[in-house]
Structure formats: structure tokens, C-alpha cells
Amino acid sequence: MDNYITDRNDTIENLLSKEHYFQSLLQVLHSNDILNNKELENIQVQILDILRETANYYTKAESYSVRVEVAEQIMLSIYYTIGSFLKGKTSIKERITLIKENTMKYLFSEGEKVLKIKIEESKELLKNVQKNKLKTGNYAYIDTINYGIPLFFIEYDSRFAAHETQGSIDYPLAIDEMDLVGIEYINEYLRKIDFENQFCSHFDSHEIENLLKSFDKNSDHILINIFELVLTNYLGCMLLGKEGITLDITDIEKRYLKNKLGKLKEEEFNEVISRIVEDIFKEFTINDINFINYINKTIYKIMPNIKKNIEINKLENTFITFKNANENLIRYEDGESLENSRFKGITEEIRECDKVENKIQIIREEIHSLRDLVDVLGSDCIFDYEFIEIFKVLDDFEISLLLKYIPNDSVMDVDYGTESEKEWHEKLKEYLNMINEEKKSKIIAESLNIIL
Structure with a gap:
């Protein structure tokens, strides 16, 4: 059985839901006969005991019953808390051992510790993000960092609703994986926006605002990802071999890029982009593997648009040319x-x-x-x-x-x-x-x- 689990570790992992991790893990283990009926029933009975105890806290011991809707929410919170603990383990085999050899109350208690640590980590991340936020007039960016995410920490209830994502988060990330919820989503969101801020900090804030206004004169009021626009134009500048850390690409330079990139086969195109991205990592001394992966994912998202717009002769839809009207910015x-x-x-x-x-x-x-x-x-x-x-x-x-x-x-x-x-x-x-x-x-x- 151990060999079977080891061999199927990746297969099982791919079947699991990030949002409903523990529930999906139990379901997969049961359907693969790793957990038998008796073991599964025992787990469910133990979780019901945790539900009764938590519901007692919810009513402040004034009642032994709660509304069905409340009980369902508390149950989801319990599953989420246990799942948060199990997610931190390195292998399916280790998680199975924990489930089989420990009480659900123990796993729940360890999950509560994990959530507390993640909450504190996220609060520190928020402080850093607020400290290093971009100088921009984009409302969604400002409102999310200054008000929306802080509201999450005010309203978040890790005991009775750990799975819920409170607050108001309107600003879109370049890569936003929406299959996470609760503090896990907020933690991931803050890490990513911290990466985006770090990257954009290498550029003059006035150039970034020029870029946004040239993209759309109402850029303050629309939902756009600033990092993706900055990364795209800087990629173009690097492809042009421009010196210095600049973002502007002229119409003539866009025509040059179309001719240069349009002649490349797909494999050659991919190699050229890969070399440029490696140069960006070196230039900005980016060594964090998670940061590197985030930029690579964003580049992978951008590349099809570059190819398509070269083919239809619409490279202006990818690379932005600064407009002279921006000289009048206040x-x-x-x-x-x-x-x-x-x-x-x-x-x-x-x-x-x-x-x-x-x-x-x-x-x-x-x-x-x-x-x-x-x-x-x-x-x-x-x-x-x-x-x-x-x-x-x-x-x-x-x-x-x-x-x-x-x-x-x-x-x-x-x-x-x-x-x-x-x-x-x-x-x-x-x-x-x-x-x-x-x-x-x-x-x-x-x-x-x-x-x-």
C-alpha cells in the first residue's frame, strides 16, 4: 500500500480541491480504498463532535443548537482548518498517516495554529505592501491596499468562518488563482502584489503613470494590472536593446519589433523571450524562486498576445507608446x-x-x-x-x-x-x-x- 501511495502521489494531488482540500482528500482516499468505510465514518463522527463543541462557543453555551445554515458554515470552517494543517505537509503519504494515526480534534487544533501564524504573516505582508505601494491614482489599487484588505482582518473569523474571504478586493493581479479562499487567499494575494510592487519599484513612478495614461486616459478608474503593463513594455524595451530602465516604445520601434519578431519561428521566438527574461532577472537581481515563477507565469500569459498582434499587424495592442498629452499631467x-x-x-x-x-x-x-x-x-x-x-x-x-x-x-x-x-x-x-x-x-x- 505504501508503494501504491508513493507511486500515485502526484495523481492524487491533482484530484484535490484547493478550496475544499480536506473534503476532497477524504473522498479520493475513500474511492481508492486507502480509507475504508469504518475509518471514514469514525472521522465524520469526530468532526461532528468538533462541530458541537464549536457551536457551543458560538452560542456562548446558551444553547445546544444553531440554525442549519450556521451549522453548515461552521462545518466548512472546521474542514478548512484541518485542511490548512494537512496542506503544509510534504507528501500524501504523510497526510494519510496523520489522518489515520491522530484524532480529528488534534488535526483541528494544529490547523488553528497554522491559521494564526498565517494571519500574523499576512498582517506583516500587508504592512510591507502599504509601505512600498506604488504612487498611482488607480482607484482599485489604492482602495484595495488601504481599505479592502485591512477590512478583511477586521471581519475575518478564523473560528466560525475560516473559509470565508471577507473584505473588498477589486484590484486584479496579473495571475490570480481564485481557487483559494479565506486567509490562504489573502496571504497569496499579498505575496503576489508584493512581487508586483517590487518589480515596479525599479521604474520611475512618473513613467509608470505615463504608461497608464497612454493605455487609457481613464486609467485611474478602470480595473487594470499595473505590473503586467509595466512588464510587457519593459520586455519590448529589452527586445529593442534600449539602454537604461525605461518604458516608452515609439511607433517606429514597434514597427521594428514587428519585423524582427515576425521573422522568427515559434521555437526561436520562445528562445528570444526566455533570454530576455533571464536578463531581466539578472538586471534586477531577482533570486526568489516564487518571484521568478510569478514573472514567468505572467510572461507566458503575455506571449500569445504578442504573437497574435504581430500576425494581425496590431502590435500597438501589446506595446504602449507614450502620448504627448501626458506632459500636462498634474x-x-x-x-x-x-x-x-x-x-x-x-x-x-x-x-x-x-x-x-x-x-x-x-x-x-x-x-x-x-x-x-x-x-x-x-x-x-x-x-x-x-x-x-x-x-x-x-x-x-x-x-x-x-x-x-x-x-x-x-x-x-x-x-x-x-x-x-x-x-x-x-x-x-x-x-x-x-x-x-x-x-x-x-x-x-x-x-x-x-x-x-
Whole structure:
């Protein structure tokens, strides 16, 4: 039996679900007669005992029963916790031994330890990601790192819902494997975005913003992966043999690339790309095998697009040429944000005001950063017509800045965010429709050129 397990180790592993790991492992082991009926029934009985004990914690010992939906969620959480422990073992044989020779309560307890470690690791990763985040105005990127992922740690419940992925994560990774859930997904997400930030840190932030604006003038409001765009254009620059760490590729250079790459057979094309990628690893001193694998996976994703666009003479769909309009970009440095306790006190003071004039006075005197102003607008302390009155006293540039925080393909479409955020988005749209067209066009155009 040991030889059988060793021989089929990879086959069994490929049959397992990353999301429902323990359940799929039990199913595969049972269907292959590695676990018999009696062993499987014993495991299920033990898990039910863990469920009863956990449900008792859930009700704070006030009841011995919970709703069916709650019991099902707790059961999934238990399976997830045990699976987290077993995933960390190096072979199927070791996992089988653990299942056969230990109680489920022991495996569950060890799984809880694994989750606690992963939570702490992920919190440290988040600190690093926030510290080294890119200077970009892309809303999804900013919102995910500053608010969405921190929200996960506030709401995550490793005891009763370890398998659930809380928070709000909108920013797409270059390679996003969605078959993970819970803290495992967050941990993986943070590792990958850390890799992406590390790579992009080698480039001038103004060049990166130029690249994004040249890709789409509304790049702040669309879901794009910054790293993939940067890697693609730098790959093109390396293929051109350009000196220095630059991202711009001219139209003439794109024609040269088409002629150069279009003559290569598939095997030759793959070899050329492989050599360039190796040069990138050396140039940026990338030695981490996981980092290397992530870049290679992204390159593998990019390559078919390069080939296809060479064939149809649309290489501009792969490599981006900077647009001269980007010379008009406005780089905005925000003021210092308030401490949470101070901010909370101000919003409560605003909420208690009966007159909008008093609310405006508090905002003018106490709020000195765009981020705080946006948060005030979405904090349920300003209501209905008061938004319009506040917008009226802001200057055009301040209105342009606020438009940067309406995260959509079009600055005039407002169907995203919490209910409070949607309200001020709608009111800003209403205000813009009240002013003359020339002024509105100027505000929107200026907003598109702002880099936060």
C-alpha cells in the first residue's frame, strides 16, 4: 500500500480541491480504498463532535443548537482548518498517516495554529505592501491596499468562518488563482502584489503613470494590472536593446519589433523571450524562486498576445507608446490625514450640526487632506441637499480632485461603492449637471490629468 501511495502521489494531488482540500482528500482516499468505510465514518463522527463543541462557543453555551445554515458554515470552517494543517505537509503519504494515526480534534487544533501564524504573516505582508505601494491614482489599487484588505482582518473569523474571504478586493493581479479562499487567499494575494510592487519599484513612478495614461486616459478608474503593463513594455524595451530602465516604445520601434519578431519561428521566438527574461532577472537581481515563477507565469500569459498582434499587424495592442498629452499631467501631493480618533470626533461634530453653513465651516477649518474630505463625504454626517451646498464652496480644482474618487470607466457613471459613497457620487454628478458645460468640461479634463 505504501508503494501504491508513493507511486500515485502526484495523481492524487491533482484530484484535490484547493478550496475544499480536506473534503476532497477524504473522498479520493475513500474511492481508492486507502480509507475504508469504518475509518471514514469514525472521522465524520469526530468532526461532528468538533462541530458541537464549536457551536457551543458560538452560542456562548446558551444553547445546544444553531440554525442549519450556521451549522453548515461552521462545518466548512472546521474542514478548512484541518485542511490548512494537512496542506503544509510534504507528501500524501504523510497526510494519510496523520489522518489515520491522530484524532480529528488534534488535526483541528494544529490547523488553528497554522491559521494564526498565517494571519500574523499576512498582517506583516500587508504592512510591507502599504509601505512600498506604488504612487498611482488607480482607484482599485489604492482602495484595495488601504481599505479592502485591512477590512478583511477586521471581519475575518478564523473560528466560525475560516473559509470565508471577507473584505473588498477589486484590484486584479496579473495571475490570480481564485481557487483559494479565506486567509490562504489573502496571504497569496499579498505575496503576489508584493512581487508586483517590487518589480515596479525599479521604474520611475512618473513613467509608470505615463504608461497608464497612454493605455487609457481613464486609467485611474478602470480595473487594470499595473505590473503586467509595466512588464510587457519593459520586455519590448529589452527586445529593442534600449539602454537604461525605461518604458516608452515609439511607433517606429514597434514597427521594428514587428519585423524582427515576425521573422522568427515559434521555437526561436520562445528562445528570444526566455533570454530576455533571464536578463531581466539578472538586471534586477531577482533570486526568489516564487518571484521568478510569478514573472514567468505572467510572461507566458503575455506571449500569445504578442504573437497574435504581430500576425494581425496590431502590435500597438501589446506595446504602449507614450502620448504627448501626458506632459500636462498634474501631480498632486495630499495633505496629512487626521488620526482616526480625531477624524471620528470631527464627523460626530458635523453630524450634530443643524445648519449646513456650520458643517461647511468645520470642514474648512478641520479637514486638510483630500482623503479626509472623501471620507467625510461618505461618513453619514452630510445629507441630501447639503452635499450640493458643500460642492458650491469648493473651487474647481477641488471638484476635479473629488472626481478622482469616483471609481468607474467614466467619471460621470456612479454605480460603485457603499450606499454612503454612492450618495455623494450621485450628488457630485447632480452638481456637475447644474453648472455650465464649459466649466464642467474643464473640471473633468483637469481631473483626468491629475496624478494622486
